[in-house]
Amino acid sequence: MTENNKGTAKIRILIVDDSWLVRLYYRDTLEKAGFEVEQAINGIEAMEKVLTQTYDLAIVDINMPRMDGISFVRSLRRSTPDVSSLPALMITTEAGQQDIVDARTAGANFYLVKPVSEAELLRHVAVLTGARR
Amino acid sequence: MPLIKRDAVTAPAAGDRPDDVASHIAALSGSDAQARWSAARALRGRADAIPALAAALRVEQEPHVREAIMTAIMRVGDEASVAVLLPYIRSQDAGERAAAIEALQALPEAILPFLPELFSDSDSDVRVLATELARNVPAADATHALCALLEREQHANVCAAAIDVLAEVGTRDAIPVLKACAERFAGTPFVPFAVSIAIARIPDS
């Protein structure tokens, strides 16, 4: 968490999705709700980010170029404890039944089926980060 | 001084490894991953090796060898390459899908004739991935194909994916279709938002 200028910690969320419209949508929703948001377009960039900075939650899409979301979570869980404990919220499709299974096996904490409404997103983010609203 | 210099850059000590197509094709089905890797690289761009490369791809478990096999196929760069790689976008394995999409994205000309069929696929996830393949084709072709998709598409995620690409490459021709899409999905999450951003990004002239 980082301090905002009121001295209270802001919850930091990493959005991992190759669609910039989706990232924008999540970012708008989450920033309005007081979260600090950063982005990555695939699992490799996400690994670089989580290895360099701390986050409280990763929101992870499945289909991304060069490293998909499930591979990212696997890689995450194989990292050192300070990194591997990062909660991961997967965004899946309703047809992606195998993805849901694979994501859980890889170590994802929860999943949502897209398209995700703002309310749904905020509700699950609150649960996974312990944020009080 | 601890720095040393060899007289010349030398080839690896593997020495008399045979360098003909038949040997490489044989090595593709061997048990040694390093040999399969080398064979795939040696066969890069060889149209006559596509059947063997396709067969190897079907059973390859090592991600880096799979990558090399896909590159080898991709470098041929024609319809045959696309035909071999395309089925992998349906894979149940997310990593395989990602690898196939990446290889196919390097072949915009070859993929273009396949787009209409992909956009009509019964699997919505396939239609979503196919929109990504439209990204690198010329803007007018991409706009045309994506608009045709958007006009009839009922699945929100497919629309979302098409809108994402149109936000980058779309021309003004896309605006009426985008607006109609927003109306069709009014009151649902994301699509109306996506349309408004995409329309804002499309240049005026």
Place this chain on the structure above:
Amino acid sequence: MARLEARGPPAVHVTQQEVRRLCEFLYRRTGMSFADNKRYYVDRRLAERIVATKSESFQSYFAILRSDVDHEIEHLVNAFTVNETYFYREEHQLRCMTSNLLDNVIRAKKPGESIRIWSIPCSTGEEPYSIAIWLMENWREVDSYNIEIVGSDIDTRALKAAADGVYGDRALARLSGDVIARYFQKVENNSYRIDPGLRDSIQFTRANLIDASEMALYHSFDIVFCRNLLIYFDDSSRRIAAENLYDCLHPSGYICLGHSETMSRISPLFRVCRFYDAIVYQKPEAGRDRE
């Protein structure tokens, strides 16, 4: 008296939305991102490139950029980066090399086995010489191992300059007086020649990173510095180059990219490694893949 007005093509007007479109493309393609307060730089560089390509509108420029006509992506990215090469550029990677990477490299070395380091592209030689000097100045174990440093580039003129080893004082600005005194000889005003012993211990070769047959001559490297090259290649060539580099590395060998480069835009073959001074990428150990 009449004033002469400068004539030129009318400036192409670019909207903020168009700039956002460009920024999003750049971020997706290269990983470079620009905070709002840095957008000014984008506006400037974009305007320069529109003029340089004689584009009549943002649309037509963007089409050129997206298809990478005449390597436009390289031209645009170059406009943002400082291209000057100098000694001890990106010192944090050199520090990472001696603080972390080499410890891991020597763990697997048998007695008498050399450590092999490759600088590609080496341009006019500052990078391979920097590696050599840094090792001798900073690595405790430097006398316990044979170290081979190879510098390669596709540009033979740059290679000749590298082999000559003469540099202006700007290139030496990051070096201390002691280091300069130890490894350089002043040859004339503001020119320094690298110590001939050092110069002769670096192997300079011409090499094309995308040419498979040329690349077959390079193997068993422990550390590769491949900075500010891969990101300019098109999709297809980037894959080939990444596979070639993978092949040239020892298992568990490391590759260092340029300051604003990331493997996320290049290849899935390597594992991301975070050390105190730098992020570098590693070829997985033999028998293990990336994960």
